[in-house]
Amino acid sequence: MRIVITGGFGFIGIQVAAELLARGSFRGTAISEVVLADRFVRRDLPIAADPRVRVVEGDLLASLDALFAEPVDVVIHLASAVSAESEADFDLGIRANLDSTRTLLDSARRQSESGGPVPVVFFSSSVAVYGSDDSLPLRSPVSESTLATPQSSYGTQKLLCEQLIADYTRKDFVDGRVARLMTVAIRPGKPNAAASGFLSGIIREPLAGSPATCPVDPDLRVALASPRTTVKGILAVAEADRGHRQGQLVGRLPVNLPALTVTVSEMLDTLRRVAGDAVADLVTFAPDPAVEAIVASWPAVFDNTRAATLGLSPDPDFESVVRQYLGDHRDAVSPAVLAHPGSETMGG
Structure with missing residues (x-):
């Protein structure tokens, strides 16, 4: 079981990787390798010394060939440009959020169409896909059936990625899963650009x-979730079987954590x-x-x-x-x- 985590050295990426390594398996299959892919890596962190961990440093678009050089069973796609920087720099948001996700999906598709495993692709979307439009005020409470009308470039980019993943899943190119994350608090360390x-x-x-x-x-x-609650939700959505019973993932709809x-x-x-x-x-x-x-x-x-x-x-x-x-x-x-x-x- 080979798992790739994009944004692997971000706060949530490290937490997800640590939890997977502690569990030692994904859907009951032993994990042989966790690949942490990020533009900025921390080789001094204890997690990087785990023999099951491989580190890939660099821009995601430039790293995908290396990531898929060996069969990938699971991708946990956390890498993105965050909300405020995507609003301030439209081109950055398009490249980091939309272009990188589409290219990742195409890499996964090439693997499955060439006879390799159909990878599970988990995508971390956001509450930012929602927004109140003057012609269609947002009703409360919000559910997955609420029409998403994002009011930021970041939210729009996340919603476009959701739709791509749904269609790649419909075509059996990938087994896509989407969770819309709440604002994660309290994050340690230095402030980010969100x-x-x-x-x-x-x-x-x-x-x-x-x-x-x-x-x-x-x-x-505001809608918040603690780091532990967020990590638990990410892995629950990524590991869930598809079906119609309790504890299974029904359809291709996103899950609001x-x-x-x-x-x-x-x-x-x-x-x-x-x-x-x-x-x-x-x-x-x-x-x-x-x-x-x-x-x-x-x-x-x-x-x-x-x-x-x-x-x-x-x-x-x-x-x-x-x-x-x-x-x-x-x-x-x-x-x-x-x-x-x-x-x-x-x-x-």
Whole structure:
């Protein structure tokens, strides 16, 4: 079982790879190799030293021949240009999101049509495929049957990729699976260029003792998922059998991963409760209309029924998300926070 993860050194890519290696199998078949493909690699990470791991460094479009030089059983396609950079640089988004996905699908098709295995191709789509149009306001809650009318270039590119994957699957070129990811929070490390990046930053930076700026109205509602919930959802969709019974993937429709709905104000109230006033007061507000226009166009309330059929559920509350971060990234949290009585119960 040979598995390729594009964007393999991104935060979610590393988490997915680590979980696969820990399990040791995919759909009951032992994993022989996990290929981590990325433009920027980290050979110093422990995961890169695993004998089952191979690292491929470089632009995805230039790397596909190398990735498919040996039969590929599964592709977990996470690589993409994120929302704000795709909006700012249209050509970058088209190349990194649409062109790379189509070329990857063609590589997979050539493999299957030449007698090789028909690969499972998992695609990480986004809640950004939805948007409220003046002529067709977005109704709540949102489900997979809700018409997708994206209001950003990123969302449009993701939706186009979804349709390509559905058609390649219909033609039996690949076994395509699509999951629409919620905003993943709390992400560790440095901020990225995603419009939603502040949703991690307004918690992560104060927990480290640094100031943070919130660019949106505190009453804005958002749909979130913790890293663990996101990884569990990705692998559930990738591994699911097709059929009509509980726990099976029905049809070619995408799966909206389960969403926790919370306001920005509720997030900051949780930070105050867990870490104290001095930490929460490190967050200031500075409206950024461009960021708010993108994030506010995304729905916040979802019907999680389809995800539930695969055994998936949203995080119970935002406090559990914060405590997960405290437990997993203790070295990135200031001593003052760790000493605060509200942070005593750490997520394991």
